Amino acid sequence: xxxxxxxxxxxxxxxxxxxxxxxxxxxxxxxxxxxxxxxxxxxxxxxxxxxxxxxxxxxxxxxxxxxxxxxxxxxxxxxxxxxxxxxxxxxxxxxxxxxxxxxxxxxxxxxxx
Amino acid sequence: xxxxxxxxxxxxxxxxxxxxxxxxxxxxxxxxxxxxxxxxxxxxxxxxxxxxxxxxxxxxxxxxxxxxxxxxxxxxxxxxxxxxxxxxxxxxxxxxxxxxxxxxxxxxxxxxx
Numbered sequence: 001x002x003x004x005x006x007x008x009x010x011x012x013x014x015x016x017x018x019x020x021x022x023x024x025x026x027x028x029x030x031x032x033x034x035x036x037x038x039x040x041x042x043x044x045x046x047x048x049x050x051x052x053x054x055x056x057x058x059x060x061x062x063x064x065x066x067x068x069x070x071x072x073x074x075x076x077x078x079x080x081x082x083x084x085x086x087x088x089x090x091x092x093x094x095x096x097x098x099x100x101x102x103x104x105x106x107x108x109x110x111x112x113x
Numbered sequence: 114x115x116x117x118x119x120x121x122x123x124x125x126x127x128x129x130x131x132x133x134x135x136x137x138x139x140x141x142x143x144x145x146x147x148x149x150x151x152x153x154x155x156x157x158x159x160x161x162x163x164x165x166x167x168x169x170x171x172x173x174x175x176x177x178x179x180x181x182x183x184x185x186x187x188x189x190x191x192x193x194x195x196x197x198x199x200x201x202x203x204x205x206x207x208x209x210x211x212x213x214x215x216x217x218x219x220x221x222x223x224x225x226x
Contacts, residue, residue: 004156033212040121042202042216043157056213090156092212099145099209104156 002027004105006091012111018079021108023091025072031055031097032074034066035090037107043090049074050097078110086112121200123221132190132224136203136217141184143205147214148177148188152199160188160201190222198224 005024013019025032031050035043045058049068063079072093078085088109092102126132138146144165149157163170163177163186170177176189186203200221204214 031212033214035214042204042219043214045213045215048211048213050211056208056211058213092156094212097212099206100212101147101159101162102212102214103159104149106154106156 004091004093004103006089006105006108008108009106010109010111012113013081014113015081015083017081018077019081019110021076021078021089021091021110023074023076023093023105025074025091025093026103029093029095029103030072031094032068032072033092033094033102034074034076035092035104036060037088037090039087046076048097055097081112083112086110121219121221123223125223125225126193128193128195128224128226130193132188132193132197132222134188134190134201134220134222136186136188136220138184138186138203138205138215138217140205140207140215141181143207144209145206146177146179146186147204147206148175148186149202149204149216150197150199151202151219157202193222193224195224195226198222 033048034046037043047066048056052068068074088107090107092104147162148160151157161172203217
């Protein structure tokens with residue numbers, strides 16, 4: 001069975017641009033979460049979606065937005081990119097979305113120049 | 114892929130020895146805890162989890178201990194192997210209605226052959 005898949009794997013953008021990252025959860029999983037991992041640190045929670053509704057939002061600016069589609073895949077959008085947005089963006093899925101283990105993808109490495 | 118954890122605390126052990134990785138968590142109301150392993154260029158991989166109504170849980174070669182009194186979590190790896198070399202993160206779920214994990218800073222485990 002396929003795990004969590006993310007695309008693209010690597011991306012280079014310049015300041016001020018916007019970016020869209022994509023995630024497909026494990027088959028049967030209804031919840032998708034997004035995390036940002038800056039080099040040398042643990043992942044930091046950005047968003048959680050369950051059944052296409054936002055269930056939680058971390059301490060990130062409004063430049064960050066996300067959505068979940070009827071097939072449970074998800075997109076993370078970041079507008080007006082800053083140098084500090086350079087990070088590994090991880091998507092994770094879970095079955096029901098509450099108090100259960102998350103399965104992570106390999107991430108999208110975003111570099112903002 | 115991008116290397117994670119360049120400035121993390123490091124635990125160096127001999128192959129075949131037991132490893133103990135410690136973690137302090139902050140929220141006494143957290144109900145669910147997970148240990149993840151992250152290799153370079155990959156997303157976090159689930160190792161073992163524990164709920165707050167338990168103080169010990171065992172898996173294959175791994176044991177997690179939870180001390181709620183001092184808000185401390187530990188991961189024990191028996192007979193450590195070179196393939197165990199990675200960065201290890203503990204995570205707590207502070208929202209029992211969701212899956213918003215808060216990750217610790219991570220520990221790099223290096224196994225010497």
